Amino acid sequence: MSADRRSGRSERAGRPGRAGAERSARPGTRRQARPDQAREARVDEPGQGAERDRDGRQDQRRPADSAAKAGPAPKKSRRTRRPKVRRVRNRKPILLTALAVVVVVGLGVAAWFTPVLSARKITVVGNVGVSSDEILSALAVPVGKPLLRIDTGAAAQRVASIAKVDHARVERAYPSTVRVTVVERAPAVFYDAPEGTHLMDASGVAYAIEPAPPGVPRLKTEHPGRDDPATVDALAAVTALPPELRGQVTEVAVGSLDDIRLALTDDRQLIWGSAANSARKAAIAPPLLSQPGKVYDVSSPDLPTIR
The missing domain is CATH 3.10.20.310 (membrane protein fhac)
Known part of the structure; x- marks a missing residue:
């Protein structure tokens, strides 16, 4: 009995196993994998995270390992953070401007109503x-x-x-x-009227009825007034004179627009003519009056005469 068992054991030991017999009997055929091996194979298929090393073996790594190999996620660049920073910075001038407006308005309201800034x-x-x-x-x-x-x-x-x-x-x-x-107003001339002596300034405005101060000449014309052409020309002649000569004029008589005569102290007379070229006439009159004579004619400034 024991001999038979030994012979049977030796016989089984001498026979090749079923797996080996099947591999030798059907060369080229793949062995059917177990379900757990099939799942691993599907996970490790190309495109699903499986890689092969240099010997042709698959590198069975989990997706987390592949993600770890890829490195940490890239940080957000400065450009992605810059808009937020700009928005914060852009709000500051607006807030400061609004605060300044509130302060100015408050001060204005206080100054408008407060008695501190009042006319005392x-x-x-x-x-x-x-x-x-x-x-x-x-x-x-x-x-x-x-x-x-x-x-x-x-x-x-x-x-x-x-x-x-x-x-x-x-x-x-x-x-x-x-x-x-x-x-x-300063008087340039005065004229007599039934109601009294009228003072007239250089613009022809009669502004007061009172005695004329010393050095103000009398105006003699038919209709003295601001809108009277004769009055306007007479004032142009008087105001063109230098101050030292103007003080010597006692009267301005206007016979016509081309006949303006200035009466001076010491019974001298200055024939002015029209109001044209008054500035030039006023420039040559002082040296002309320094010479002896009674009548000085500057109506033609190119040919002044003395009589």
Whole structure:
């Protein structure tokens, strides 16, 4: 019995196994893989993360290993982060501008209503023939009114409406002063009328009825006035004279537009002619008057004469 078992065991040992017999009996045929091996083979197929090494064996790596081999994910470039930085930077000027506007508006509202920046003092300069009380009355700016609420242009026009005032300027002097600067009219000539002596400035405005100051010549014409051509030409002749010669003129008589005569002190006479070339006539008159004579004619400035 034991001999048979030994003989059977030896017989089995001497026979080739089934797997070996099958491989030798069917050369070239593939052995059927187990289900678990089939899953591994499908995972390791080309295109699914499988790679082969130099010996032809597949490098069975998991997708995570391939991702690790590829390296870490690239960081976002500066260009992708730059728009956010720019948006933050672009908001800063807008916020600062809005804050500045709020501050300015707040200060303006405070200055508009607060009594701190109000008119507590009014100064008047430049007035000689016009009293300060008359100017303040025309100014019509009450004490205590906020400076920003004062219309300086309108106030200046009210002051300039005074007959003796040529023009005026009204300024705010912070924190609490209003300054009024006045330029009065100066008489260039005077003329007599039934109601009295009228003073007339260089622009032909008759602004006062009062005695003429010394050195102001009398105007003799039929219709003295700002719109009278004879008056306009007479004023052009007088205002063209240098100050030292103008003080010697006692009368300006206009017979016609081409016949203007200036009466001088010491009974001398300066024949002016028309108002044309008044600047040139005024330039040659002083040296001509330095010579002896009674009548000096500059009506033709190229040929002045003395009689």
